[in-house]
Amino acid sequence: MDETQIVFSARDLTVHFNLGTHDSEGNPRVVHAVDGVSFDIAKGTTLGIIGESGCGKSTTALAAMQLLGNARGKMQLSGVELSELSKGELRSQRKNIQIIFQDPFSSLNPRQRVGSLIRTPMDLLDVGKPEERDSRVDELLELVGLRPESRNLFPHQFSGGQRQRIGIARALATSPDLIVCDEPVSALDVAIQAQILNLMKDLQDELRLTYLFISHDMGVVSYLCHEVAVMYLGVFVEQGDSKEILKEPLHPYTRVLLSAIPKIDPVNRSLFDAQKLIGDPPSPINPAPGCRFAGRCPHAKDICRTDLPALRPVLVNGLQRHVACHFAGEI
């Protein structure tokens, strides 16, 4: 039983962007988009990364896809260390990791027919026998709930939800080990969103797919993801079982985030009892030492402003969780 087979493993993944300018002390201004995140994704499971805009979650996804030139750190795909590969070797590894994008309108080439769009990854990465690729396209279309006649049409002839299905079919074409999903349902209407989420779950069960799922929506993440990492300003602040984190969040930021979500409960209106964030949103440029959340945390103490807390394991209800807080479990 390969239940604990790790499909993707990241260690100290870091992405910094140099702005080219300098601050008042002459230090170069660097955006710390992703600052040393680590995670493992087990086969057949989904790891979600959740956070608000600017936290670095999309950057993490692109780094995992090897689409960023300045990503540092170790990334292993099914045991292969991606950062040490040559250009050609990396190219041949691409068939094992594919991506679904957020915007159904800009993620498909408007000039390419659907059949060709789905076939392209197989052609470029030389997957399967060329004469069998067209029938695989038909197979994939059926798998995502579209008729095979769709192959001759252009993306603009489909609705947003249908286009996401096409995007999913394309991502599945090379039978990748890992599929990175960058907010794939955020641009869809709620009713269509439910259809696509169910499709993704069904496909995961049927084909034992592994997903890295990026989102800002905790509801979607808790539905689809086994594990979740909460991201804030480039670091993971809490990591563990998604339902456990929902039931009992430990990190102050996670608590604020969850309490700010408006629930469909008109009787117990709790939105404005939400835990408050104090202060201004900080900038990811040359962040101050110490906990990234210290400036806005209602519980911050002196140590929080000087020492960056590492993710440490905490046992909650028998399950291991990781929390980056000096006072995890105490507040």
Add this chain to the structure above:
Amino acid sequence: MSDPILQVDQLCVDFKTKSGPVRVLNDVSFSLSAGETLGIVGESGCGKSMTSLAVMGLVPKPNGKIVSGSIYYEGEDLVQAPEKRMRQIRGGDISMIFQEPMTSLNPVFSVGKQIGEAVKLHEDVSRKEINERVIDVLTRVGIPDPVKRANDFPHQMSGGMRQRVMIAMALVCKPRIIIADEPTTALDVTVQAQILELMLKLQEEENTAVILISHDMGVISQVSDRVLVMYAGRTIEEGDCVSVVQESAHPYTKGLISCIPDIEHTKNMAFSDRLPVIEGIVPNLITIGDGCAFAPRCTLADDACRNWKTGPVQVAGTHLASCRKIDGSMA
């Protein structure tokens, strides 16, 4: 129960397209009382934004046109009002907050100037008083250091700040009604909670009526007194918030709410569970017939439904739904 300050009756708006006129609003009816918050909810294309544009007299010309129905504001039918009168009303009596603060604010003028312009258009006051009003309203919307901030340009502010400026602009002439069209959709969830709280606080202070348009059922549930559900240009359910959300009568409303991954439910779901979905997609308004617009997707629909020209059916008290199968009752 006070008289409604806004009463919309059987409003129909047509749009000219290459394939002929399309009815984008079909017999839309609702009322709004002073000081009340009406939430209009629906998916994209349902007509919720068009409804607000119709009230403001901003239906895009030349293709769009109000063909029948009435919009009574304090006894005056806005459909018949000349443009000069509508200009007085916009901003002065009824003002609007849009979704994207970056594109709703003019990038080349300072925010103070833009707010001041709103005052100048509606009231005949000195420049000194305009400045005072601007500083006052910026303080009320919670912008720190308002004297300095009034000279800032939109691009110098964060998304949340810009939305506060939009609210300030909407409020400065003390309107009776504010229409907020997806005011928090572009904001992070933590900022959203702050902005919604601000809006409700200001509403209470001024006794302004608010029409809040959103696709987010959670926001609608937390903030509305009454709710209006729209689908394919029609109003299909209306009533007080608790009734519509917890005791939904229309199959669409029921389906919509149950397919949302709300964190209160997902935290207790097993991974093998699936979200209940509404099959199919929103109908094409060009080819839609006269019968119930939701019938093609409705699990309860029969042939009579497909031919039934919909109208509101009373569920209980002021709770109405356009369905002939509520609790077995037939229209």
Add this chain to the structure above:
Amino acid sequence: MKPVDTIPKPQSPLREAVVVFFGNWAAAFGLLILMIVIFGSIFGPAIYGVSPQETVNAPFLGPMVDSSSPLGTDYIGRDVLAGILNGGSATIMIGAAAALVAVVIGITIGSLAGYYGGLTDTLLMRFTEFFQVLPALLFVMVLMTLFTPSIQTTVIGIGLVMWPPTARLARAEFMRLKTMDYVRAERAMGARDRRIIWQVILPNAMPPLIAAAALVIGVSILFEAGLSFLGLGDPNIRSWGEMIGSNRDYIFDSPWAVFFPGIAIFLTVLGVSLVGDGLNDAMNPRFRER
């Protein structure tokens, strides 16, 4: 898994563009003008049969004074109508060829600058600006004096001054399109730069470029007319510009010898511009619409 929705009808993008194009009366009108001009240029000389270069009648005959020369004659007695019918093909072909040179150079430079950015962009743009600030007419005049004027030198000369605007347009389109998710998707599939530039981005950048190319044709025709007017064109070709130029000393004696070629240029450039605008409208909105 059972299919989700009804299937939309297959639709050729070409057919749809054609429908939009002809729905636009200005564009259809422009196309009509061009068809007349092209038809006249191809079949006109054979049908009319009069030589444009030889003296065929008395000089300075006004239009319809003698029915055998409906548009009159010039100072040597050359038939004006014959000159117009014969000059059309030269004018149009030179204009079109020059536009082709300009567009090919412009797209190549603009696409590389827009796609690669950075130092490549800076260098290519400085190079483009160099050509853009050259006083176009003077530059071509200098070229014509250095190399003997012929069709080839005229085409290349005009092409060399007309490519910068196309390059800027191509660069802007490539800068916009390279950020599209579908380009990222191609990279995620291991596509190489060459494929992304020529097979993925370029087809999407074409609509405004085609429209711009149509306009470049128009301007090239005017340019060629100007050169010929100044006597710098190929002296063996009697283009419309050449007709105007050679008759400019006699403009008060035989204004028709200048007026009619001028009208011909005007109508052709008008037709090309209307078609170019129509193409822009027909090919753009669909691919940009959500």
